[in-house]
Amino acid sequence: MKQFTFLLVAVATLIGVVAYVAPAFGNTDNDGAPLFVTTIPAGYRDWRWVSSAHEEGSLHSIGAVLGNDVAIKAYREGKLPFPDGAIIAALHYSHVPSAENNKVFGQAQSFVPGPPTNLQFMVKDTAKYAATGGWGFATFVDGKPAAAASMKSCFPCHNQAKATDLVFTRYAP
Amino acid sequence: MKQFTFLLVAVATLIGVVAYVAPAFGNTDNDGAPLFVTTIPAGYRDWRWVSSAHEEGSLHSIGAVLGNDVAIKAYREGKLPFPDGAIIAALHYSHVPSAENNKVFGQAQSFVPGPPTNLQFMVKDTAKYAATGGWGFATFVDGKPAAAASMKSCFPCHNQAKATDLVFTRYAP
Numbered sequence: 001m002k003q004f005t006f007l008l009v010a011v012a013t014l015i016g017v018v019a020y021v022a023p024a025f026g027n028t029d030n031d032g033a034p035l036f037v038t039t040i041p042a043g044y045r046d047w048r049w050v051s052s053a054h055e056e057g058s059l060h061s062i063g064a065v066l067g068n069d070v071a072i073k074a075y076r077e078g079k080l081p082f083p084d085g086a087i088i089a090a091l092h093y094s095h096v097p098s099a100e101n102n103k104v105f106g107q108a109q110s111f112v113p114g115p116p117t118n119l120q121f122m123v124k125d126t127a128k129y130a131a132t133g134g135w136g137f138a139t140f141v142d143g144k145p146a147a148a149a150s151m152k153s154c155f156p157c158h159n160q161a162k163a164t165d166l167v168f169t170r171y172a173p
Numbered sequence: 174m175k176q177f178t179f180l181l182v183a184v185a186t187l188i189g190v191v192a193y194v195a196p197a198f199g200n201t202d203n204d205g206a207p208l209f210v211t212t213i214p215a216g217y218r219d220w221r222w223v224s225s226a227h228e229e230g231s232l233h234s235i236g237a238v239l240g241n242d243v244a245i246k247a248y249r250e251g252k253l254p255f256p257d258g259a260i261i262a263a264l265h266y267s268h269v270p271s272a273e274n275n276k277v278f279g280q281a282q283s284f285v286p287g288p289p290t291n292l293q294f295m296v297k298d299t300a301k302y303a304a305t306g307g308w309g310f311a312t313f314v315d316g317k318p319a320a321a322a323s324m325k326s327c328f329p330c331h332n333q334a335k336a337t338d339l340v341f342t343r344y345a346p
Contacts, residue, residue, distance in 0.1 A: 046221055049221075052285075052286060066222060095227070108229075116346060161277070170285070172286045
């Protein structure tokens with residue numbers, strides 16, 4: 001049970017994020033239905049690089065965090081909380097060895113992004129996502145929103161990073 | 174001796190790159206002195222993200238590869254060789270655990286960029302760098318060009334990636 005709980009938390013943390021907001025968090029639309037972020041923000045692949053990340057455990061991923069202009073400006077100015085309009089993207093891939101790099105090095109030491117695992121976003125809109133710290137969370141797998149059930153824990157997990165406005169990733173110099 | 178040789182190759186491969194070109198490669202300026210790339214290309218931190226990388230062994234680094242507009246266009250079009258004007262940047266940092274992420278996950282699984290280790294560039298200029306496959310290589314440590322001796326092996330190592338125009342890093346989708 002403990003293992004299962006951890007798995008749920010781990011999966012929901014990096015794979016999930018709001019978009020779906022459980023009624024328990026009180027963040028619903030006017031009809032009382034859960035809010036979803038169902039559209040991938042346009043042009044995210046052209047955004048500037050914030051940092052890279054490597055996760056082991058059940059995630060076993062390597063990836064990058066990118067930010068739109070509003071997010072990058074806030075990062076560079078050290079301005080917290082992030083202003084409305086900031087969007088942070090996390091691109092995750094399987095963490096795989098590079099056979100061709102290792103051949104050149106003469107030993108297994110090089111790891112690169114393999115197939116994509118998921119694509120995540122945090123969208124800052126203080127009014128719209130008031131119940132989840134002002135951030136709307138979203139996860140896409142193969143271009144489609146992830147199952148709502150996998151995203152329940154996103155907000156409570158990110159909410160542990162209150163000192164950095166719920167954002168785990170720091171700007172790499 | 175074998176270990177020492179490997180170390181030299183490893184260090185020179187990811188830490189070093191042309192800029193300094195040994196006379197043995199025949200790539201010298203008009204005075205016969207070795208060519209150095211001594212200036213960090215302007216605006217590189219705003220370039221688009223190509224991919225992330227994780228190296229173990231003596232490098233023990235995590236980082237990102239960014240490309241200027243010319244390089245990104247070629248990457249996206251799958252156009253080889255890269256045209257003149259393409260510049261590829263590699264930003265390397267120590268591969269360190271994230272205590273705050275691990276606390277949230279409940280186990281040691283999260284690794285992030287620590288202090289920068291070096292900053293590298295490959296600059297495509299077919300005429301200028303004809304003796305080194307059309308690429309000028311450069312390594313900066315703390316904003317200063319790395320010692321020439323550390324960069325001797327950059328070209329011969331990259332030259333093993335002939336099928337991808339001497340570039341190891343692939344574009345992450």
